[in-house]
Amino acid sequence: MKSAEQAAERTSPSELKTSAVRSYCRGTVPLTAKLEPWITNFCHGTALPALVQKYGSPLNLLNTEPFQRNVTALYDIAQSRDLDFDVYFARKANKCLAFVETAKTLGCGVDTASLEELQQVLQSQVPAEKIICTAAIKSEELLRLCIVSGTTIAIDNLDELMQTAILAGELNQRAAVAIRLSGFQHQGTKLPSRFGFDIEEIVPLLQDLQSESCNSLQHLNLSGIHFHLDGYSQVQRISAIQQLLPLIDELRAREFPIRFLDIGGGFPMCYLESKTEWETFWQTQRRALLGEHIPLTYRNHGLGLASVEGTLTGKPNCYPYYQNLVQADWFGEILSSASEAGTIADSLRTRNIQLRCEPGRSILDGCGFTVARVEFRKLQTNGDWLIGVSMNRTQCRTSSDDFLIDPLLIPILERSPLPRTPAGISGYLVGAYCTESELLSLRKLLFPHGVAIGDFIVFPNTAGYFMHFLESRSHQFPLARNVIFDAETNQCECDAIDA
Structure with a gap:
């Protein structure tokens, strides 16, 4: 049997640092986060307290390097198949302008979901042909x-289509449009969606609008x-793409110049180190x-499940x-x-059609974390x-119902004004809103070394949606500041969105 000393010798300093960062907090049934080295370094270093002191709690700390890596991996997959391809970053997943600038530098596009998002992206001088709304x-x-x-x-419904056509006529310009479709057949079932035209109805509709008596499409350039x-x-x-290929052929035959197919987002990613932990958590x-x-949760919250007369109903709302096939590998398959x-890939290449996608969460994997200060401990x-x-x-x-990743606790470096709690306590993270339901995590957490006022709680890998999707200023609390870490200069500064 190998000694502990031999095992320790084979453990890298980075692994030791990560292990130390994780040792102060874990779930009663652990869900261990994947951690980027830059996040581990911040949690293990001395810069975090000064940043929270300067910018307030909570604070979002972000890094664009993983974004570049994740986007490049998608381009590489497409290039390996000689495919005309483009990525449009779904900006709704994170509001920071640093990612818009990085997308522009990489030559990829931006997907905007509001007037304000579009205005900001245009002000960032992203070319219009690299933007979709x-x-x-x-x-x-x-x-x-x-x-x-x-x-x-991206035109979603008939009212939107007609309003665009009318406005384009008034402006005497041709509007660039892509028709959004849904209602695909999959394994004998029509996939439901509140978005888009039904695939079975789009050709007759466009044919009617294209007729000489109507001619409603003369100011529209239907290119996607x-x-x-x-x-x-x-x-x-895969089912959706297979059904759209013959539709593209038919639309082109009717003189609609379709040149791209956009498959949207929903590229999966993995937040956790262990499949076993994930399965064990749900079994437990x-x-x-x-x-x-x-x-395992506050007042036995079901996280989407409920027990009814001894039988579980519902499904996890998380x-x-x-997930074990993610991002570029998932896309490649x-x-x-x-x-x-x-x-x-062959079918798209044969048709000389560009493939586009709009990932958000998955290309923000590893790009940020949220940190906040502990203010009190209360024994129930x-x-x-x-x-x-x-x-x-x-x-x-x-x-969704909860953030199912173990947070990290970073102990205060100086002496706390009050003693730490006893080691080995367990309980819940609660937040600032004045409601009984104001829990930052519904899962019960263990604190092997106790908790002190002034400690930091770090929520890892929050750049994709978690930081900004629901953020609110209720009680007049300020929104969290967003600070960008530049690995080349080792400097941090506020994102332009907070200017």
Whole structure:
């Protein structure tokens, strides 16, 4: 048997540093975060307290280097198949302008979802041909700006189509548009969506609008087909692409100059180190809801599941934090899937059509974390501790029930004004909103070395949606500042969005 000393000798300084950072907080059933080295270095170093002191709690710290790596990996996959391809960063996933600037530098595009997003991207001098607007609600002002600037509009419904045509006529310009489609057949079922025209209805509709008596499309340049599927299913996207290839042929035959197919976002990513931990968590959570295990969550919250007369109903309302085919590899398998006489990549290449996508979360993997200061510790009568943290739940939350990643606790370096809690306590992180439900994480957490006022709680890998998707200024709390770390200069400065 090898000695502990021999094992330690084989452990790199980076691994030792990561292990130390993780040692102060974990879930009662752990969900260990994947950590980028730059995040580990910040948590292990001395710069974080000064940054929180300067910019306030909570603070979002970001780095564009992983963004560049993640985007480049997608281009490399497409290039290996000799495919005309472009990435459009889904800006709604993170508001920081540093990522817009990085996208521009990389030569990729930006997907905008509001008038303000589009205005800021245009002000950043991203070329209009590298911008698409996919806003769920498009005001007249937004449509006008798209038309005037030359931004492509992803058209969702007939009202939007007709309003765009009317405005383009008034402006005497041709609007660049892509028709958004849905209603794809998959394994004998039509995939439901609130977005887009039904694929079975689009040709008759366009044919009517193209007729001489109507001629509603004369000011529209219909150059693309667009879709966005909910969830992260690879096979559903393959089905959608396979159904759109003959549609593209038919539209081109009817003199619509379709030159690109946009498959939207939903590229999966993995937040966790261990598949086993992920599976164990859900197995244990189900047992807890059935009364067979102590609760893992605050007041035995089901996270989408519920026990009804001893039977579990519902489904998890959380992101699938562990996935084992992600990002560029997931995308590559779509391109290599069978289609017609070859692969999907072959079918696209034969048609001389550009493939586009609009990832957000997945290309922000590793790009940021959120840090906040501990302000109080409170022992409940049931033995649980409440750890009060200077932030609110909207500052690290999406529309799902919880953030299922173990936070990190960074102990205060100087003496705390009050003693640390006892070692080995367990409890919950609570936030600043004055409601009973104001938990930053619903999972019960263990603190092997206790907690002190002034310690920092770090939520890792929050750049994709968690920081900004739901953030709120209720109670007049200021929004978190966004600070960009430049690895080349080792300097930090506020993102221009906070100027």
